[in-house]
Ligand SMILES: NC(=O)C1=CN([C@@H]2O[C@H](COP(=O)(O)OP(=O)(O)OC[C@H]3O[C@@H](n4cnc5c(N)ncnc54)[C@H](O)[C@@H]3O)[C@@H](O)[C@H]2O)C=CC1
């Protein structure tokens with residue numbers, strides 16, 4: 001049974017899903033050293049935003065197949081290192097957008113009406129009604145930087161408050177903006193027009209310190225800034241100067257460059273509202289997040305295609321039934337080809353035929369690469385890191401599709417182009433199971449699974465008996481056998497599926513047979 005380590009609190013709904021399918025340990029007490037010490041025991045790790053899943057943490061996860069981020073931002077996970085190690089990262093980005101959007105609206109109104117500051121004075125026994133004169137947000141302009149899931153939810157709500165909404169987002173279409181009642185504009189125009197600017201971008205290289213001194217200076221004098229995205233998106237020193245210098249009227253922050261923001265001079269500033277990263281902290285969002293991340297992690301552990309995989313392709317449900325068996329076949333075909341072709345390969349070719357020509361075959365390609373590389377590396381090869389490893393090795397791969405698949409509904413063909421010509425392997429799905437129908441040019445039909453023996457031999461009477469006798473003497477049980485040949489008494493291939501691995505002395509003995517050119521055993 002898979003073991004899952006939950007390193008930060010997630011909702012009971014999510015834990016229940018995980019516990020129904022795996023052994024789950026909730027350990028929210030671990031520091032980095034503690035996490036590194038126990039991670040080798042786990043197949044999956046689930047975190048929120050506080051745990052830094054750095055390269056050294058991931059390196060300790062020798063069994064780790066998936067990291068689940070219970071939330072949206074994945075800036076606390078070293079994605080490159082996870083990908084390199086073949087570890088899938090999944091998150092739950094659709095679960096907390098409304099929670100963050102509602103909090104943002106709360107911050108807009110808090111800034112406009114000084115709600116937190118006024119509350120504190122009443123608690124302190126004061127009654128200062130003149131000090132807290134506010135303004136109405138109706139007819140004011142809200143500037144959104146980032147109009148993705150959260151930005152869009154904020155826009156909808158702000159329109160309900162009768163605000164004008166302008167936004168900058170390099171990928172959102174004008175049609176989408178129109179639907180949301182938002183006007184798209186370049187960043188400097190958004191900053192210049194807005195009475196309140198709210199940030200809803202991910203923290204990535206291109207957004208780090210996006211709102212720097214220059215951008216703050218482009219904001220309207222007397223405007224406010226809200227950051228419920230990530231602290232790193234704003235140059236906090238420049239923000240403090242912009243507020244102290246009177247260019248900005250104030251700010252509301254849910255996120256900080258370092259959390260908790262110990263010693264951050266913005267905390268406690270009379271014109272800055274500060275929250276302890278509460279954007280996703282609603283009962284509803286946490287329940288959804290827990291369930292979404294649990295499902296993503298469990299699908300990843302079962303070898304499936306999680307909806308929110310950050311570093312792996314997603315197979316849409318309408319294609320899943322068709323593609324999934326070919327993904328399995330692709331990996332096995334790759335292993336078979338790598339196991340039987342030992343000549344230098346200039347180029348690999350994948351041909352998708354019949355029903356495969358009509359669907360997104362990305363996951364099949366990744367699986368073929370995984371199979372080709374699996375036996376060649378010390379590190380684990382998964383569909384996640386296979387493309388990087390292939391690129392590093394200079395492996396060349398071309399792909400094409402052909403509608404015609406002969407008598408099959410779909411056919412996956414893998415060709416290794418060598419200086420002696422193409423070596424071809426092909427497979428299909430029969431009765432829901434992956435079958436090889438052509439191995440290295442020989443028409444044979446078998447399920448590529450478990451210990452297998454392949455002989456390249458001359459077709460002569462008694463060959464099958466010889467091989468069977470040798471295996472029998474070594475107590476190796478034969479599950480199934482097929483022979484393909486180019487012509488009677490010509491070149492042939494024997495394929496045996498076995499219940500037991502073949503001992504090396506049997507292979508050595510087979511290779512001594514004058515009519516056997518090659519004998520190879522593979523475990524697929
Ligand atoms: N305070 C909190 O508790 C929470 C904070 N967040 C933060 O909010 C961020 C946004 O979340 P979603 O809206 O769900 O993500 P999303 O991916 O749906 O939207 C992000 C948008 O930002 C846009 N973008 C990227 N670079 C940009 C740039 N330089 N300028 C303008 N727009 C740019 C993208 O095109 C995309 O449309 C997350 O990455 C996370 O860091 C998310 C959830 C909770």
Ligand SMILES: O=C(O)CCC(=O)C(=O)O
Pocket residue numbers: 048049050070071072073074096277279280281
């Ligand atoms: O409450 C949390 O875990 C952080 C939420 C968050 O920042 C996110 O989902 O990106």
